[in-house]
Amino acid sequence: MTAHSQARLLIIDDEVQILRLLRHSLEAEGYEVHEARDGLAGLGKMTSLQPDAIILDLSLPDLDGLQVLGRLREWSKVPVLVLSVRDEENDITSALDAGADDYLTKPFREREMLSRVRAILRRGQGAREPAVVRFGDIEVNPAARRVRRAGVEVHLSTKEYAMLLLLVQHRGRVVTHRYIFRALWGPDAKEDTGYLRAYIIRLRQKLEANPSVPQYIRTETGIGYRLVED
């Protein structure tokens, strides 16, 4: 998709080596990369640059990454990818619930980073949703409410379908447990991840080649789920 190649990105991180690494990889993909070394500078550049997406590190020298995100979301819907250290699940979930679109833990693989950047840009650009979404041998047709696997129709219960649709709409990006609960059972539902696990197991059994080692419906431990396309 050529639209991505001119996308303007803003990286807010104070670690020089990470900045260099990201800049190198992203520029090689054709992105226009800008930097900010702390939260306030980042917020300032937001207005002047109007980037298409932001990569925000959660541990910044001045403001907390969450605070930056909070301020940002007060007036902008720009896609945000947060960077965090491994094992900081609480921070990541808080960031996602506060409006971040996806996350990446350090140390990260370049391929994953690029894939997630692509995914959040896609959402940001409000590209038209295709009529049929395909991954592997699965075909999802939201308008017709139909799911096919290798051409054969797969029967899903109402909730199973709703969950799959959610993952498909956010494909490539993570969907938090809380988001799924809100979407499927409303804001007042009691959040019991046991339910989610049960549904996901059923979806995997119906759609994955090897349900025990899923290829597409991936678990993001402690955070949520992600539909991986590539």
Added chain:
Amino acid sequence: MSAPIPPTKASPSPAWPAAATAPAPGSALAEAARQPRFDPATPNHKLEFLLVFAVIAVLTAIGLFLPKSYYIQIGLVYLLAINVLSLRVGRWPIFTAGILVALAWDYFFVYPYFDIRVSVGKDYVLILIYFLVALIVGQSTARIRAQAATERLLKQQATALFQFIRLLTEARGLAEVAAVATRQIDELLGAKSTLSFAFEGRHPFELNFLEPSLVEQKELPAATWAFHHREPAGRFTDRFSNCTGHYVPLVREAQAFGVLAVKLPPGKTLSPGQSDLLEAFARQLALIVEREHLRAASEREKILAESEKLHRALLESVSHELRTPLAVIMATCDKFSRYDASAYPDFAAEINTAGQRLTRLVGNLLDQTRLDSGALKPHLDWCDPNDLINAAVKGIANALEDHPLEVIVAADMPLVRADFALVEHILVNLLLNAALHTPPGTPVSITAGLDLPGQRVFFAVADRGPGFPPQAQEQLFRKFVRGQGAPAGGLGLGLSIVRGFSAALGGGVALGENPGGGARITLYLPHKVANNSPPE
């Protein structure tokens, strides 16, 4: 212990608070409650003089009815009376008795009668010698008695002190020491006492008596003075003598460790014997407090030494293990500038492997630190066992590349209620263990299942390696201990972390044999049933 001298006069006792509650189960405390009273009475002189007068008067009266020729016998009876009286009365009364007897004999029974003057010369000598004998008899008996009394007192004191020390050494901890000590003092003196341990140089200086109700607020200055000046104060002393309590500091080698407060019933006084005993007790208490402090200091030293040892082991381990992959990374990077691009993928792979190893090591260190600091709070969630195994396997894909991996998840394996990250770490450590300790090419298997009768789920990692040496199994769980012949690649923390984490999850880990050869480690976690049918 000989019976104490009973008081010669019954003191009118005003209302005195009833005895404290029954002694605590501790044997030292119970024994302390069985002390006989140490209450050497002060002799009552007035009564003794009265007795002396009475006896002499009676004998004189009797003698007056006898014929005058019996004057020798009467004289001897008087001497006998002096002897007997000296067994009962003190020095001054007996001295007075001696004079009285000589005068009475002279006056009533030696010619001329009813006249002190003596007619015959030899009778002067008689009277004089008589007088001397009366005095000497009285005094020597009195002295012997006094000595015996002193010895008895000393013996009682020594026994009381010995008991005190014996019971205190059996007490454990300062709280029990205080309880036993005050109980003994209370029983021995018929008093109520309490202790305050204190330290100089502590700001603000405070005396906190264990039984604060016994010490009135306004008397605290007296107690504080006693502490700072290392001398008793309060009632029965020269300082603050209008207090109701008697305060004795616990002193050892010019250092004060606290204050002992003793309250006697209003009518009673503190005899010198009792006062000496209290000071001896106070010295003993000071000794014991000093001993407790030294013991606590020695404990801290020991703990410090242990932690130093662990620290050193950690530093050595880390320093060695981290430097190896770092060295690989640095060296390989150097190669990029020297060799041509065709070798780059190999170099990259090396750096990658080293990086993964470093990531794992750091993870292990962090895990162990969390365990040690007690800050581990598992975040329980429903986990899909397949997710767990996949995450673990993905985490160490590199290390497992020489070992074909077999995954078997039982059909009835339920969701597991656990902390995903912790279980993942455990499985990673177990798989790594299997990979590192077995020859390349040998298979590794991970099995997951439900043990319904045991109310638990299990994950078992098995290999076809040398297995565990039977004796050293417990050793393997210790930190920084690596199995014999273990290749480099771990800090030796793996099994220690596995055990710590599994315990935190309410489960456990077991080492065993893989039937057919090899080792098998099983992780057990409690089985909880999930409510799997949510509302549609």
